Amino acid sequence: MSLTVRFRVNGDQRSVTTDPERRLLDVLREELQLTGTKYGCGEGQCGACLVLVDGEPARSCLLPVRVVEGKSVTTIEGLARGEALHPVQVAFLEEGALQCGYCTSGMILAALSLLRRKPDPTDEEIAAGMNGHLCRCNGYVKIVKAVRRAAALMRAERHG
């Protein structure tokens, strides 16, 4: 059974005709070639597949694509404005908070989502907020620093 699902991705209106039960992760990667969103576990445990749906974090490996009908999806590819990186991306670069980089898309979107809820988190709040995300190179120490830096950059942007 195929159905046409219409939704916005990174600001663009898209429509995909497919099995409505197919996971959003696969649709993003295989139909829309947005490969920045990663498969890591298929059970919502690792966070590599995190995207924002209407601004809220969602594990795209668990989400049937029908659920995003009419909604707006943001992937890692949608964060930068042209050549200008988002402050969270800048912070990850400046802190060197990535090694292989496979978990990085999910980490950055999770950090953004956390900072929207808590603009000035403590290290404990960062760890709690990011605990659903796995990094195996184990950049956790530098990722926490990057989230802290991102918070400062975003505050400066708001007040600047």
Add this chain to the structure above:
Amino acid sequence: MDEPLSELDRRTFLQALGSGLLITVTNPNGWAQGTPVSARLFLNGDGTITALSGKVEEGQGPRSELSQAAAEELRVPVERVRLVMADTDLVPDDGITAGSRTTPINVPEMRRAAATAREMLTALAARQWKVDPATLAVRDGVITSPTGRTMTYADLAKAKDVAAALGQAVRPDVALTPVQDWKTLGQSVPKSNARDLVTGAHRFPSDVVRPGMLRGRVLRPPAYGATLESVDLSSAKAMGDVVAVREGPFVGFAAPSSHRATQALEAAARTASWKMSPRSVSNDSLFEHLGTHARRDEARAEEKGSAETALRTADRVLTGSYRVAFIQHAPMEPRAAVAEWSGDRLTVWAGCDGPFRAQQLLSEALGIPRERVRVIVPDMGGGFGGKHTAEAAVEAARLARAAGKPVSVRWTREEEFTWAYCRPAALIECRGGLNVSGALVAWEFTSINPGGAAIGTPYAIPNVRIASVGSDSPLPQGSYRCLGATANNFARESFMDELAAAAGSDPLEFRLAHLENSRLRAVLEKTAKEFGWAARRRQVTPERGVGLACGTEKNSVVAACVEVRLDRSKGRIEVTEICEAFECGPILNPANLLSQVQGCIVMALGGALTEELEFAEGKILNPRFSRYRVPRFRDVPRIDVHLVENRDVPPAGGGETPIIAAAPAIANAVFAATGVRLRSMPLRGEALRKS
């Protein structure tokens, strides 16, 4: 870069990267006069340099370090080096990426090639100017004469004799820049593709997309040892858009989407009939199994004095038996590959540690000559020693051949946990003897199954017998970050702690009293000082303990102090602080080394506290992150890393040895607090509840 390249294509391709320079490379593996510089370095028309390496980037940092190595010796800013890695059509065979070998072997190779190139280019300029090359200086890719004349690498790239010059062999004895003069090496140069990683633009092996590409899935047995008797592929084939393939034991499906391929797989799997080969070993009976099947007669033993005699005459003899469970690497990116055929030529983009090994495996599995196989390893999503094989590459190639289209295969997490080889489990038997004054006089160490890494003792003991013993592994096992060193170091450093306690000595003093290795002493003393060992040791309570451990492997040294807090009613061990000092010679890239050491420490916590593959009847029972706990953000203690630089020894790799100290230090801290000795990894707090 769609198909395997002929030698002419290779030249054209590399020229297209920026130069007008014609080079001649015919055989990447056997030059009579030694490897020519041009096998590793190309001078482009704009003065930039293309450097070539067979090494694989998987997060551990060779992309930066090899670029820095070329830039340092060529005297150019690192941004002017473009490093091409792990493409069998373009780069020399540098062997598999493993064993911390890039730093001690491949970085010096790159430096020698670059230093030779600089000398040859300088000689070219000297000839044009008719001056002595020794009078010329090179800086920022500009050669300057004493009279102030200048010539850039870009100028030289257009010189007619430059190809001949760079076609000469790398000089094995060429002078390399001394550490104190380094400008680029020793700097925290970030990965050149870091921006692509934060924007999602980088294509990992599982992200590669080719025109008309299908997605593949493979039928797996229900358990180890099961063989396929029959399977009905008709329902899969009836789906219309699915290619179903059976080649001997291989059964796989390719479809326009992974969703369709999975549906085809599930339909066929329901019809499959398997001949089971029951396996009685489970994780509960594992250590008994390893012990019973130990091939003690074949052991390779290292002996000094007579451990047996000394144990008979010692004042006190201790015995201890240590266990280490099977664990998985669990890199964030599972095994993945894309295969594409063009006539009888095959190109595979694969996540694996050995592109040339994969080329050989593909050649054998597909029955085609090696030279028709091109393997490209895009920077991949982690490995930790777990991707020495190339299963997904072979699977994708089979499916692509049958489908007549490119096919992408990406293992599921469950496949990765179940069918990837794991870190060897270990059973280690120790006996030690103390004399009346509490000195260690006998040491017997029998390590069953994990292999010989870090099996030797760094302590000065007059009578020693150390043996690495093979056994029968019930699960496929292979390499892992620092391999058996973690198990051997866990046993040795735990047992040293037991001996120190028996001798009534402080664990630090006991070690130092037996430790002659000055590098190891230095890191042990450093971490003890930074941690405040002496004072904190006196403050140990039944709920809060401190412990330490040290070790050496792969020509580097490490020591760690830890603090644990214990909730004995809940049987909970919480590591609250780790202070680790690490030394691997001169530091090539401090920021990368810090990441590697922090990463090793956190990864070590998993094996120390929570990770264990559970298995029974040939099945892995916990093949999911929800049932196999790897360290998460909230598990990270306070981590205090001290990178000790030692410029008196050659640089050694830093991505493995820092993993070996945490587990025994934690076990020792638990003992200090409770008197309970935990001898199995992962360390389970339940034992504390009973005591």
